Structures are given as C-alpha cells and as structure tokens.
Amino acid sequence: MATGRTHRPATRSRGIPEATVARLPLYLRALTALSERSVPTVSSEELAAAAGVNSAKLRKDFSYLGSYGTRGVGYDVEYLVYQISRELGLTQDWPVVIVGIGNLGAALANYGGFASRGFRVAALIDADPSMAGKPVAGIPVQHTDELEEIIRENGVSIGVIATPAGAAQQVCDRLVAAGVSSILNFAPTVLSVPEGVDVRKVDLSIELQILAFHEQRKAGEEAAGEGADTTPPAAPPAAAVRRRAGGGTEQGPDGDVPAVMPA
Amino acid sequence: MATGRTHRPATRSRGIPEATVARLPLYLRALTALSERSVPTVSSEELAAAAGVNSAKLRKDFSYLGSYGTRGVGYDVEYLVYQISRELGLTQDWPVVIVGIGNLGAALANYGGFASRGFRVAALIDADPSMAGKPVAGIPVQHTDELEEIIRENGVSIGVIATPAGAAQQVCDRLVAAGVSSILNFAPTVLSVPEGVDVRKVDLSIELQILAFHEQRKAGEEAAGEGADTTPPAAPPAAAVRRRAGGGTEQGPDGDVPAVMPA
DNA sequence: TGTTGTGAATTCCTTCACAGCC
DNA sequence: GGCTGTGAAGGAATTCACAACA
Numbered sequence: 001m002a003t004g005r006t007h008r009p010a011t012r013s014r015g016i017p018e019a020t021v022a023r024l025p026l027y028l029r030a031l032t033a034l035s036e037r038s039v040p041t042v043s044s045e046e047l048a049a050a051a052g053v054n055s056a057k058l059r060k061d062f063s064y065l066g067s068y069g070t071r072g073v074g075y076d077v078e079y080l081v082y083q084i085s086r087e088l089g090l091t092q093d094w095p096v097v098i099v100g101i102g103n104l105g106a107a108l109a110n111y112g113g114f115a116s117r118g119f120r121v122a123a124l125i126d127a128d129p130s131m132a133g134k135p136v137a138g139i140p141v142q143h144t145d146e147l148e149e150i151i152r153e154n155g156v157s158i159g160v161i162a163t164p165a166g167a168a169q170q171v172c173d174r175l176v177a178a179g180v181s182s183i184l185n186f187a188p189t190v191l192s193v194p195e196g197v198d199v200r201k202v203d204l205s206i207e208l209q210i211l212a213f214h215e216q217r218k219a220g221e222e223a224a225g226e227g228a229d230t231t232p233p234a235a236p237p238a239a240a241v242r243r244r245a246g247g248g249t250e251q252g253p254d255g256d257v258p259a260v261m262p263a
Numbered sequence: 264m265a266t267g268r269t270h271r272p273a274t275r276s277r278g279i280p281e282a283t284v285a286r287l288p289l290y291l292r293a294l295t296a297l298s299e300r301s302v303p304t305v306s307s308e309e310l311a312a313a314a315g316v317n318s319a320k321l322r323k324d325f326s327y328l329g330s331y332g333t334r335g336v337g338y339d340v341e342y343l344v345y346q347i348s349r350e351l352g353l354t355q356d357w358p359v360v361i362v363g364i365g366n367l368g369a370a371l372a373n374y375g376g377f378a379s380r381g382f383r384v385a386a387l388i389d390a391d392p393s394m395a396g397k398p399v400a401g402i403p404v405q406h407t408d409e410l411e412e413i414i415r416e417n418g419v420s421i422g423v424i425a426t427p428a429g430a431a432q433q434v435c436d437r438l439v440a441a442g443v444s445s446i447l448n449f450a451p452t453v454l455s456v457p458e459g460v461d462v463r464k465v466d467l468s469i470e471l472q473i474l475a476f477h478e479q480r481k482a483g484e485e486a487a488g489e490g491a492d493t494t495p496p497a498a499p500p501a502a503a504v505r506r507r508a509g510g511g512t513e514q515g516p517d518g519d520v521p522a523v524m525p526a
Numbered sequence: 527t528g529t530t531g532t533g534a535a536t537t538c539c540t541t542c543a544c545a546g547c548c
Numbered sequence: 549g550g551c552t553g554t555g556a557a558g559g560a561a562t563t564c565a566c567a568a569c570a
Contacts, residue, residue, distance in 0.1 A: 019561055021476050025469040029451065043529065052453035056563055063531055071530045072570045088472050089479030096471070103373050107366035113451060113468040118475070157478055158471070181481060182474040184467075188292065188376060190315040198477045200470050204447075205376040206288040207463045208359070208421070209351050211445040212381070213284050214461045215420055216352030218444060282539060306551065319541055326553055334552045335548040528570095535564070542557070548550085 016087075020061045026051045027058065028084045034077050043074040085118075095122035095154045097180075099171050100163030101131060101141050104186060108162060109137035122154040127167065144171075151178035158182045165189045172199075279350075283324045289314045290321065291347045297340050306337040348381075358385035358417045360443075362434050363426030364394060364404050367449060371425060372400035385417040390430065407434075414441035421445045428452045435462075 030050040034042055044062075048055035062068060062075070068083055069075045085091050096114075098105050101124050108114075109124055124136055127144045134141050142150060150156070159180040161168050168187035175183065182198045185191055191199050293313035297305055307325075311318040325331060325338070331346055332338045348354050359377075361368050364387050371377075372387055387399055390407045397404050405413060413419070422443040424431050431450035438446065445461045448454055454462050 017561070022469070022473055024476075025466075025472040026453075028472075030453075045529085050453070054563080056565095057561090059529090059531065060562080067531070069530050070570065071568070072528045074529070087476070089475040090472065092479075094471075094475055094478070103366065103370035107370050108467065110366050111467065114471075117468055117472065119468075119471055158474055182478045184470050184474060190289075190293075190313070196481070198474055200474055202465055202467065202470060203288075204371065204374065204465065205380055205382075206285070207447050207465060208357075208377075208382055209288040209291075209353065209380065210285055211421055211447060211461060211463055212352040212357055213287070213350070215357070215445045216355075218459070280539070308551085317541080319543095320539090322552065323540080323554075330553070332552050333548065334546070335550050337551070529568105530570095531568080532566090533564105534566105535562105537560105537562070539560075540558080543555095545552105545554090547552080 016064045020064055021088075023051070023053065023057075023061055024084050024088055026053070027061070028081065028088070028090075031077055031081045031084070035081055039077055041070075041074045041076055044069070047075065090118040092118060094119050094158055095156045096120065096158045096160055097123045097125055097147075097150060097154075097156050097175075098160045098162060099125045099144075099147070099175070100161060100167070100187075101126040101136055102162065105160075105162040106136050108160060109139060119158075122156055123150045125150065127163075147171075147174055148178040151175065151180060156180060158184070160184045160186070161191075162186045279327045283327055284351075286314070286316065286320075286324055287347050287351055289316070290324070291344065291351070291353075294340055294344045294347070298344055302340055304333075304337045304339055307332070310338065353381040355381060357382050357421055358419045359383065359421045359423055360386045360388055360410075360413060360417075360419050360438075361423045361425060362388045362407075362410070362438070363424060363430070363450075364389040364399055365425065368423075368425040369399050371423060372402060382421075385419055386413045388413065390426075410434075410437055411441040414438065414443060419443060421447070423447045423449070424454075425449045 027047065030047055031042070033050070034047075044055040044059045048058040051058065059069075062080075065083060065087055068080055082091075096119055098108050098121060101109065105124065105126070109121060114121060121137070121139060124139050124141045125144055125147055126132075126141050129143060131141045132143045151159075157180055159172075159175040159182070161171055161175075161183060163171055165187045168185065168189045169191060172183060172185070172191045172193065176193055176197055181196060183191065183193065183200070185199055185201045186203075188203060188205065191201075193199055290310065293310055294305070296313070297310075307318040307322045311321040314321065322332075325343075328346060328350055331343055345354075359382055361371050361384060364372065368387065368389070372384060377384060384400070384402060387402050387404045388407055388410055389395075389404050392406060394404045395406045414422075420443055422435075422438040422445070424434055424438075424446060426434055428450045431448065431452045432454060435446060435448070435454045435456065439456055439460055444459060446454065446456070446463070448462055448464045449466075451466060451468065454464075456462055
C-alpha cells in the first residue's frame, strides 16, 4: 500500500508488523474518544468493537507493543493512548508541507485532524504565481520557487503531494532533494524515490474501482445463483473498449492530470 | 482496508484474491498510459515496473483472470485493458452520489478521473440549505431531504461520504436504506453497515500517522545504530500526553468532526 | 471470575523457479 | 531465446484456544 518504487520488502519495522502499524491509528482514535468520555479502562472486546476489528487481532497487535493490559480488567485508556502515541511518533511535532493547493490541497489545509495529532502545516506551496500570498486556511500560499528554502528552514520531513499527476514526480524529486523522506501522494502516479524514502498513496479512483468490482459481483450472484460457473462470455480478442459514461467531465482517457485531485 | 463492521472474512470474491483486485486498477492505469502511446504489447517485466510491483506478482495476478498473454511476446495492451476493465466492472456505468459538499466533497466532484472510468456523479448532496441549487463542478447541489429520491431515481448503488464525522453514520444509514450497497467513506469514523454492504475507507490522518511511525524509526536508527535494543524508556504509568503542535487549527482533542475532511 | 497474552493452527499473500509454449 | 503461466516453497497476517494471572 505504500512505497512507490523502492521495493522495500515489507520490513517488520522494529519488530512491529506493518499490518499492526496500520491499525494503531484506528485504536488510537477509538481510545481518544473513550478518553474524552472519561472512560478509565476498556476491554479488548469493547475496544475492538469500537475500532471495527476483532478482539484477538487487537490483543495480538498490542502484544507487539508490550504488556500494557491487566488480566481480568482490561487496558488503562490514558496509558494506552500515551503508549500508542509514542510508538507512532505522535508525541513529537511533525511539520508538513502541502504542495498543490487546488480543491484538494485546500481541503487538506483546512483539515483539523492534522493539528490534533502532532502534524503542523508548515507551508502551502503552489506553482501558480497568482495564488502566492493568498491565504488558505489562514496560511499564505507560497510559490514553488521557495520550496527548498521552506523545507530546510522548517525542518520538514513529511510532504503531501496534491498536484496534478503530471507535476507529481518533479515535485517529489525536489522534495526529496531538499530533505523530505516521507511522502503522502494524492496524485495518480507511481512515484520513483530513492532508497530510504517512504511513499504512501491515497488514490480515490482505485477505491471506487474496487467497490465497483464487488458491486458487480453482488449483482452477478443475484442474477445467476443456479448452476455452472461464472466465467464471463469470452471477449473480443483485441478490441479495446472505452468507457461509456454518461455526462461528466472528460480530459483524456487516462493520463488524468486532473484539475487537482487524487486518482 | 474496507468493510466497516460486517466482519466479512475477506472473501476471495469469485476466486480472485482481494490483494489482486486491489492491484488491478494500478495495472489498468499503467496499461491505459501505454495504450495512449500506442504501445501494442508489453512484457510482465515492463508493465510491473510501470505499476510499481514485481513481475512475478503481476503474472500471478493476471493468471487469476485467465491466460491473456503470449509466451515469448508479452501481453496485448488493448486486450488487457479490456479484460481488466470488464473484470472490475468498469465497462458499465456507475452512478455515484457524493454526500457532504465541503472542501473535500467539492474536490471530489471536480475530479476528472471519475468520469474517465465509468463513474458518473449523479448528484451532490449537502445538509446545508444555503448550498441547495448552487452548482459545484457544474452540478447543482441538492438538499439531504431529497437523498432517498435521488438514490432511487438514478439507481445509485455507490455512495461517497464526505461529511463531518458526526453525520457520517446517519448518512450511511439513509444511503443503505435507500438501496446503496457500496460506500466510500472519507469521514473519520467506523461505519456500521448490515451484511452485504461494502465499505471502504480513506483516512488521511491514518496515512500520515503511518508515515510518522516510519519517519521516527529512521531517525532512531540514525541516532542509535550501535549496541543494545531499541526498547523505549518505560513511560509514565498513567499520564496522557497531548500533542504539542505549534500553530494550526484546533477543534477538540480528537472527536474530530472536522469542518469537512477525512480523518 | 474475567480478561489478557501468546503459542499453535490456519489462511492468505508473495516469491521462487522452471516447465511449457511462441 | 524469450516470456508467460503456475506448482511449490516461504513468509506474513489472522484466528483459535487456552494457560496465566490480577
């Protein structure tokens, strides 16, 4: 789900499995909600329900962090919040820059959940000179020319790319050259990065396509149901079939380069 | 990565592993790019590189779809595009509704990649009456009151939730009741849905937290390096530690309910 | 008694390596 | 000779089920 090119073999970072790391934020959210309601302790069963996983998985996940629970009782909410936060590195301040302040970039800049978890938007950067100086979410947009300076001055190590696909690799290269070593990519491209740089990708159209797959399957089951297999009716040997959407935008079959959005 | 509550045991839908389904859109994108450059055939090695995976994995993935390649030659680009599109259900038209037209909802509505893959934005829905009628991305926003009618009239089966966290479950319930059976959730909540409904989640703050984890680990390795283990310095038994961000928005430790954004 | 923590079993995914075919 | 398709091996993630223990 992450790592652009660098075929890092899904390292078990510091002994904690990737799959577990990916769930820690979920637990953390559920725990913080409990904390706000001043719930002192929680069982694996309850917490698992709140996080939407099963309790055995949750207990195993926590076992990688240490033995933070009490048998017969459960987990101390505040303590766990602290431990998970520390494990995730959220007890420190992470300045991030957002590059590409279109619709999506603006949405990200306005997102409150950032600051509430140790992430601080250090700068907004856009290539459009007419954007420069315009405040978005209270932060003035700066021009791409200043990218390197901004990164270095703020000690930024995490960058968010919300540019069109065409610009993403170039922006990525500049970020990395300037010292960024973790990138969250919203552009619909596979980014190439040197060893040691982490890339995670958020790709809207991929999520929709996966949903469509399951949706189609459901529809098929309903219809068929009876005998034989579901093998599709062997298709035209070499005929490309394009979409046949109804209305809506168009801007090239797939090269995308959307006005502003994720894939 | 999907399914809110419904603990569906990661079914291998129609024999194709979930992990493979999740990669098909990646291949499709790479293939479409090749198609545009009029490249007639491609080897597993080349295509894998373009999609950012390794070639053995790609070949195995394709083997679940059928034998669409030619030994000694490679894959016919157009043909594969068609086969994958069909497998994903993209050869048909999928009307979707977007609920919650804040910054993010607007970004989604403007996203071109939608239409280019069989997804058609059938309607934009928001709870704010003052939004009603206002066009976003050329589509007039409609009020939540009309949700059920819109779903039914357009035969919508895929819904996108881009509301604040507090409204998400309620919106979800209404969508499901009206007939939607696949949901893409951008709100930072675990959604409960009945059996048979698919939920996928896109959660920005989770992605950032995962990056922070790895970033922290990198920093730690640099520093340490030498002897002993990396076990952290046992922490204060029951003291919650809050962020210490610098500037930035605030709106409650975690309950989130952001102005408009994903988690 | 009630709940954690964890070995063992299971299932799922990835990678290897090579036979089969063009 | 080159490249696909796939059994088989290896590894990772999940789940089971129960001993340990407050």
